[in-house]
Structures are given as C-alpha cells and as structure tokens.
Amino acid sequence: MRTSIATVCLSGGLVEKLHACAEAGFDGVEVMDADLVAAYESPEEVRALADRLGLTLEMYQPFRDVEGVDEATFADTLRRAEATFALMQRLGTDLVLVCSNAGTATVDDDAVAADQLGRLADLAATYGVRVAYEALAWGRFVHDYRHAWRLVQAADRPNLGTCLDSFHILSRGHDPAAIRQIPAERIYFLQLADAPALQMDLLSWSRHHRLFPGEGSFDLVGFLGHVLAAGYDGPLSLEVFNDTFRQTDVVRTAAHARRSLAWLADRAGSDRLTAPPPPSAVDFVEVAGDDLTEVEDVLEALGFTFRGRHRSKRVRLWSAGDAHVVLDEQTRTPEPRLAGLGVRVADPAAAGARAAALGAPGLSRRTYAGEQPLHGVAAPDGTRVWFGAAHPTWPAEFEGGAEPGPDALAGVVDHVNLAQPWQDFDEAVLFYTSVLGLASGASTDVPGPAGLVRSQVMRTADGVLRIPLNMAPPTAPVPAQHVAVACDDVVGAARRARERGLRFLRVPANYYDHLAARFDLDAAFLDELRELDLLYDREVHPDGTTGEFLHFYTPTVGGVFLELVERRGGYDGYGAPNAAVRLAAQRAAG
Incomplete structure (x- = not known):
C-alpha cells in the first residue's frame, strides 16, 4: 500500500509539513497550491527536499473553473493552465487535479464541457502533464463522479482521467458501486476523507468537518473495496479539511493521519494486519x-x-x-x-x-x-x-490484603468515561476504533455550565467494554474522568455507603419534581431516590418492554470520581438525560 496526504491536512509551512509527512511514514504528498505560494522555497528547492526525504510529489492541486464557460473565459483558463503546467515541471510532478466548475460555469452542455476538458488535456500533454478530473459535490453542473467519468470518456484524451474523492461521492449519497466499471488505468488518483453525519450545506461540511478514516460515519471500507475491485493500484491519499487538524502539532497530526490509513487498509483487506483480538x-x-x-x-x-x-x-x-x-x-x-x-x-x-x-x-x-x-x-x-x-x-x-466481608460490594466495571482535550477528541476516536476494535456510536451534545459537552461512546458489540469519550468546549477545563461500577442492588449499596459516611453528589430537589413529571413512578420509590441522591432513567425497547437505570456519583477527588450503576430490564444507555444535572451539581460542589 502506497500512502499519500494532501498538505492542506496539516498545520505549519510547507517545509514543516514535508518533514512531518516523512517522519510519519507517508510515501508521498499532494501539494496544495496555497502551501507552495506561501513558501519561500522555490519549486526546485521543494522538489529537492522531497527527494531527500523520500517523498513523491504525487499531485499538484487544485486547478479550478475549467469547463462549461464561454470561449473568452476559456482562453484565460488556458493562460492560467499553461503557467500552472510550467510550474509543475519545475516542481517535478506530472499530475494536476482539476475540479468540476463551481464558480464560472454558465454553459450546461456536456459537449462543450468535454471539448474544453479535451483542449486543456492537449495543452497539458505538451508539458508531460496528466489531468485528473474530479466532480465536486457542489459543482455547478457536474457534481456526480459518474457524470465526470462520462465527460472524460467523451473528451477521449490519453492523458485525461478521473480523480475519485470519497467525500464528494458519499456526502451526496451517491452509490460508489459504479466505480467498478471505470478502467483502472483511467482512475488517476484517489482521495479519502471521513466525516460525521451532519445536516448542513456541502461546502461548509467539506471545508470544516472532514475527518480521517475511522473517525466519522462514512462507509470508507466499502468505498475503498469498490476502488480496489476496479483495479486501482495508486496511492491511498488523504484530503481532509478540518479546523482542528490545521491548528494542532504537525508531527502528531501526520502520525495520526498515517494511522488512519493503516486502519482503513487493514479493514479493506489491502494491507492486512493481525486481526484485532476483541477485549473480553x-x-x-x-x-x-x-x-x-x-x-x-x-x-x-x-x-x-x-x-x-x-x-x-x-x-x-x-x-x-x-x-x-x-x-x-x-x-x-x-x-x-x-x-x-x-x-x-x-x-x-x-x-x-x-x-x-x-x-x-x-x-x-x-x-x-x-x-x-x-x-x-x-x-x-x-x-x-x-x-x-x-x-x-x-x-x-x-x-x-483482606478477603471480602458479607457487606462488601460486588460488581464489574460498567464503563470508563474518559474526558478529552478538544484537540485530541477525533484522534482518540480513531485510537479506540483501530487499537481496541471498538465501534463508535453517534455523538451527542450535553448542556453543561461551561457550554456543550460532546460525548461519543466507544464499545464492543457485547458491551463488556464501554468507553464514553467526553469533550468540553475549547475554553472550558477538561472535565473530570470517572469509573462506573455496575452492581445488582444500587439502592442497597447506596444505603450501606451512607452508613459508612459517604456523601454522594448532591442532586437538586427540582430534579425529582421533573422526574415525577417524566415518569409515573411510585411515590415511595421516588422518595427513596430523593433520600439517597439517586438518579433514574428509563428506555423503551422495540418490543415494548422497558429498561431502567439507577445510579449515583461520588464526590470528585482531584480529577476523578466514581459512579455506581444498576441496569434493569436490558437498559443499554448511560443515563444521558441526567448528565446535565450531574455537570451542574459537580460545578456547584466546587
């Protein structure tokens, strides 16, 4: 497996990025035009540095706004293209990414678009350059990879192929199965990105919320399977626009990115690692x-x-x-x-x-x-x-040590709640996905006194290992971490703990008034919850049965606290409706 990464994924200047990519073990990079323009090093110096580092300059990108324009505009496009191709010769790369026109396109005519792509490819050929045409998800007239491939076929130039980008294909819900019908030699390049499931405009989603493979909701394993089945043998390259990754340490982010490709290649079977032994x-x-x-x-x-x-x-x-x-x-x-x-x-x-x-x-x-x-x-x-x-x-x-007495607590670790600094959150999701083989659920936002706390649960299918990851806003301190222990009788355990002098996290009286409104609870049971500062939740299963969750929290000591829980009737959650109450109570407790 050859690996590559677009320089836009990383923070720092171009020289820093190249060093970090080499240290992380990448084979090549896509050079983003903005990174080269801002560099003091000449294209020849960048090329020499890449050679010394053992990196291939896989592609120069992007070249925009080509097809679907009037002839006067296209003449200026060819002028821009000639300068770009000359620069690429100096840089030492022979592949340019051409995005479908999202800005200047005014002619919705496939014959015009194919003709202009062909003429661009003819000019590129005089410089020894190949053109990889990509359908942007927000392209004016071309936003489907199948449409882009039809235009490449119609243009019929030996140095014109297509670039497949997982974000542009999967964000629009397009079926990637037709990739198998594209000849391998015409798939010039592959760009990979994951993303969370969000309801927002495609451009903002793309520019700010892409993730590395294994961190989002896209089926990248299936997507890559189609590309490999087509016979593609080029590099697996990452193109991830993400505000966090552009701010974090370049060396660490490059290593994080490389790990994501190792995970994806393993899952897709193109570079198989030892199967992950599931935690028992x-x-x-x-x-x-x-x-x-x-x-x-x-x-x-x-x-x-x-x-x-x-x-x-x-x-x-x-x-x-x-x-x-x-x-x-x-x-x-x-x-x-x-x-x-x-x-x-x-x-x-x-x-x-x-x-x-x-x-x-x-x-x-x-x-x-x-x-x-x-x-x-x-x-x-x-x-x-x-x-x-x-x-x-x-x-x-x-x-x-001692042997357990008759009133000793007996239980198992139910879940381990790990708070994450904002800059580590996505990397942590990938770590627990790849290293422990855990599956990630949908993320939820919990309102807290210092802002929304993002929570995402990583777990085994059978639930023997559950790791909720919590991330506070960047301006808030990292929340305390905690261990939840499950037992068969949390009410009895709470009474015995009270008798031993433990005072639990104090729950506001308003919580129990709200609980009475949410659920039709027995008055005596509600009084018992109130007396012991116990929290309660209920969920309805698809078969109509209900599960219940009882739990309480200890005071926080330093940066850690404990939770005792009891699951009844197959309850599978974590008391999410009570999380905001817990956060507020912990803040009040100091």
Whole structure:
C-alpha cells in the first residue's frame, strides 16, 4: 500500500509539513497550491527536499473553473493552465487535479464541457502533464463522479482521467458501486476523507468537518473495496479539511493521519494486519496520584475491599467482585487522575504488536520473576491501555490484603468515561476504533455550565467494554474522568455507603419534581431516590418492554470520581438525560 496526504491536512509551512509527512511514514504528498505560494522555497528547492526525504510529489492541486464557460473565459483558463503546467515541471510532478466548475460555469452542455476538458488535456500533454478530473459535490453542473467519468470518456484524451474523492461521492449519497466499471488505468488518483453525519450545506461540511478514516460515519471500507475491485493500484491519499487538524502539532497530526490509513487498509483487506483480538473484559482501572488517601476513603465507603500492596511496586489494589481499581503512587501527578485501564484479550502480545503497527506509542512495565507481563500503549491523551491475559494471574502479586466481608460490594466495571482535550477528541476516536476494535456510536451534545459537552461512546458489540469519550468546549477545563461500577442492588449499596459516611453528589430537589413529571413512578420509590441522591432513567425497547437505570456519583477527588450503576430490564444507555444535572451539581460542589 502506497500512502499519500494532501498538505492542506496539516498545520505549519510547507517545509514543516514535508518533514512531518516523512517522519510519519507517508510515501508521498499532494501539494496544495496555497502551501507552495506561501513558501519561500522555490519549486526546485521543494522538489529537492522531497527527494531527500523520500517523498513523491504525487499531485499538484487544485486547478479550478475549467469547463462549461464561454470561449473568452476559456482562453484565460488556458493562460492560467499553461503557467500552472510550467510550474509543475519545475516542481517535478506530472499530475494536476482539476475540479468540476463551481464558480464560472454558465454553459450546461456536456459537449462543450468535454471539448474544453479535451483542449486543456492537449495543452497539458505538451508539458508531460496528466489531468485528473474530479466532480465536486457542489459543482455547478457536474457534481456526480459518474457524470465526470462520462465527460472524460467523451473528451477521449490519453492523458485525461478521473480523480475519485470519497467525500464528494458519499456526502451526496451517491452509490460508489459504479466505480467498478471505470478502467483502472483511467482512475488517476484517489482521495479519502471521513466525516460525521451532519445536516448542513456541502461546502461548509467539506471545508470544516472532514475527518480521517475511522473517525466519522462514512462507509470508507466499502468505498475503498469498490476502488480496489476496479483495479486501482495508486496511492491511498488523504484530503481532509478540518479546523482542528490545521491548528494542532504537525508531527502528531501526520502520525495520526498515517494511522488512519493503516486502519482503513487493514479493514479493506489491502494491507492486512493481525486481526484485532476483541477485549473480553475490563481487567482493571488505574488511578494515579502523589497522595491517593481520599480515593481510598471513597473506595472503602463504597464497599470495595483492600486486596493488598504489590510486592515490587508502589501500587495498591482495591476490588469489588470483578471490578479492580489499582492505585498508583509511582506515577508523579499532583492530584488523582484516571491514568489507565487494562483489558483482557486472548493474545496480549498480538494485541500489542497490532497497536504498534498502527503507530500507537508503546509502554513498558518492569516485571520480575513470577509476575504477569503486560503489553501497553498510550492513547492520544496519555491514558495507558494495557493488554492482559484472558485468565489473569496478576492479582496474586498483591500481598497483605483482606478477603471480602458479607457487606462488601460486588460488581464489574460498567464503563470508563474518559474526558478529552478538544484537540485530541477525533484522534482518540480513531485510537479506540483501530487499537481496541471498538465501534463508535453517534455523538451527542450535553448542556453543561461551561457550554456543550460532546460525548461519543466507544464499545464492543457485547458491551463488556464501554468507553464514553467526553469533550468540553475549547475554553472550558477538561472535565473530570470517572469509573462506573455496575452492581445488582444500587439502592442497597447506596444505603450501606451512607452508613459508612459517604456523601454522594448532591442532586437538586427540582430534579425529582421533573422526574415525577417524566415518569409515573411510585411515590415511595421516588422518595427513596430523593433520600439517597439517586438518579433514574428509563428506555423503551422495540418490543415494548422497558429498561431502567439507577445510579449515583461520588464526590470528585482531584480529577476523578466514581459512579455506581444498576441496569434493569436490558437498559443499554448511560443515563444521558441526567448528565446535565450531574455537570451542574459537580460545578456547584466546587
């Protein structure tokens, strides 16, 4: 698989972009005209730098407003084109992207359009240039790739082909199956971009909201399958216009982009990696901090059992049935934070190797004789993800702990809520999609005191691993992260925790008045919810049955808090209607 990326995807100047692309492992780049125009380096110097870096200058783009114009306008088009082709010779690239006319087109006549494309190609041929014609989704008369291909056929020039762009095709809902009918040698180039499902005008959607493969809603795996079936063997190239990516670190974004192509090629079968071993359970969550005494107080009050200190590391283990919390005072951090999670997989070594092949930074953990090895990688925000065996032995490495008592809490980790800085959010979606094989649901916006919080759930199909990702507005602080533990009797667990002195996050009385209006709840049950600061939600399943969700939150300690949940009747959500109440209550609590 050859890979390429358009320079428009990245921040910085052209020289910085070329260095970052080479470091990320790309084979080539598409040079955007705006990047070259703003560079102090001559085309010859850019060409020489690309050669030194081992990069191919795959294409120069874009050349706009060609076909469907009057003859006077077309004469000026040929003047612009000749200057462009001469520049391309200096740059050392022989392929130019020509977009369907969205600005100056006034003649809706395929014969005129084909004739003008042919004459442009004739001029290009005198400079040794090939022309890749692309249907823009917002083209004035040509906005369907099948129409563009018909015009290429009608023009019938040996140096005129088509460029296929996933955004322009999929954003309009066009069926990509007809790509299979285009001869491979006439598909000159392939541009790839994902995007979220949005209802907005195509130009704004394209210019601000494209994503790297694996981060949006497009079926890029199916799209690429059609292109490969046609026999295309050119580079897989990214063309992603995104406001965030144009502001973030160029080296990191290039590596992120390259990872997205590795994921896509793997899923499409053009460059198969080891199949992702699906996580079978959450093995543990890891909380780090210089002083974790308050966290231990919360765990003890909830009914967790202290299982001991590690025999060779400054970490302690607290457990509630199969929910394990590892407290790490080796990692220096001024306040407690959720530092990592462990997942159980069938083959930890294979999972680690696959993550490395996708460009995820590896982590090491010193182990001694008799200790279970862990293979780890770092998520974009630094969260540590550890791959452990399906039948772990590591709990035996902790010594001096107690056995669970009769009132001990027993549960499992239901979900791990990870807050993301705004600039890391899309990269995090790709990381958990590619490295852990999780599926992403639709994103939702939760109103909070500091603005809308964007939430997107990453999960396995069976729900054994659920990771909601939350992103606050850029001007707001990153929200606290939390671990949700599921149990069979959250009301009983709440009463016992209260008896041990734990005070939950205080819920406003107005919430319960609103709850009474939303649902026809038994008065005694509603009083019980109010007394214990419990929150409630209900969902109706397609078969008419209902599921219920009861939950409460602990106070926030540093940057982390816990949630205890109970799912009844197959409830599969996360209490989304209660999220705004929780955010406001946490802000009020300070």
